Amino acid sequence: MSLHFSVLASGSTGNAILVSDGEHSLLVDAGLSGKQMEALFQQVNRNIPDLSGILVTHEHSDHIKGLGVLARKYKLPIFANEKTWNAMDGLIGNINTEQKFHFEIGQTKSFGQLEVESFGVSHDAAEPMFYVFHQGSKKLTLITDTGYVSDRMKGTIKNSDMYVFESNHDVEMLRMGRYPWSIKRRILSDVGHVSNEDAALAMADVIGDQTKRIYLAHLSQDNNMKEIARMSVAQVLQQKDINVEDNILLCDTDPKRPTDIVYV
Template sequence: MALQFSVLASGSTGNAIYVESEQYRLLVDCGLSGKKMEGLFSKINRSPKDLDAILVTHEHSDHVKGLGVFSRRHRLPIYANEKTWAAMSGSIGEIPTDQKFVFDCGSTKMFGDIDVESFGVSHDAAEPMFFVFRQAQKSLTLLTDVGYVSDKIKGTIQQSDAYIIEANHDISMLMAGRYPWNVKRRILGDSGHISNEDAGTALVDVLDDRTKKIYLAHLSKDNNMKELARMTVQQRLEQEGLRIGEALRLYDTDPEMPTKLEVV
């Protein structure tokens, strides 16, 4: 069976990504309650009981809110780097020792037949990291919660078959919105979140002919709209001659509705 995935939920209210192969089933982050997670899994005809492990990107509540309860309920091992373990220890409750594992930033681990490469990003967390999943010559990149996409990150994520990438905000909406200036400054800063335009520019630098699917993720509910994010990214890609259509598709994600389970 090929590598498959679903963006179960994505946004400021909670994030969770599901990745599976024939041998292994992974959850990345668990930023929603156990009850909501159960409902999301049922919508893609999967069960948390079938999971093998949980990977954690960073300790912010929209990524770990349900992690402790969910992992204890289903006896799931959790993989995170040491700084993230320390930063989230007060918010996820006691995790049994035999469920706690270290996954160093900048390293690669094998989970069954899936190679998972972790890489560091610029974000205001202890040691945030995201992942490239590789299996049978196919690759999926997950990159959200990043202030800017560095050349080092671009080198790691280039030429993936599919991308789940942040398109957090429209800059004009953010600047005109109700957020206080210190919050706007955080979002716009190098340790904040990338905009629709930033996402398009980063994609221009990493896509090639093998890329078939792009999912725009972690949209702000106050400072963005799906249609606007899609339009901005599409325009940026098409400026460089990259056409959205049959060969390259652009997808929305949602804070409450999972995407269809898709082959990478």
């Protein structure tokens, strides 16, 4: 049994990440339609009924679009904090009481040998949070949908083997793009999304001897490109004397295609 994952989809059109240790499998967010989620599972040869539950990060539609459908169809437990549960009321349909579980910020829940630690992020949602997965000495961090990465967050996610890390936008592309200023201001704010450069600066503070791969996630389809994100992050990391060619692999995610199953 070893820790592994696939970023099934990542971007403003929908987000979902599958994490498993072989005994227990967990889905983090279900931000695409039920049919799309089923197709993504088929592409990575995994079965939705095998899930031990769905972990919710926050109530925005690109993270919960298919949540209610999947939970009802497959009788899956859902884990979210109280404020997120309240915010999802009316958005995901009726969920049976026995499928509703509370998972608050700062808690750690155990699924067999797989431990899941939650931590708060800075985003314009009720009480957004993301997750660190621990199995033995292995550590996988998922962190997107945050306007900045605080010292508290860095302390929690430091020296992970692998990261799924937000690299949402190129600042100049965003500033020059077609979005109304109100949306640009929201994205650039402390409760929006981190840019390529700010993500890289945070990465430089948390990368440790264990770190092998970083998956750049939640890229804006209008204000970023995979090549620009990789180049921008690599440039900042190299300036910080972190060798991305020999020591750390920067990897893409996609809004429609899952990554290969990756063993941590």
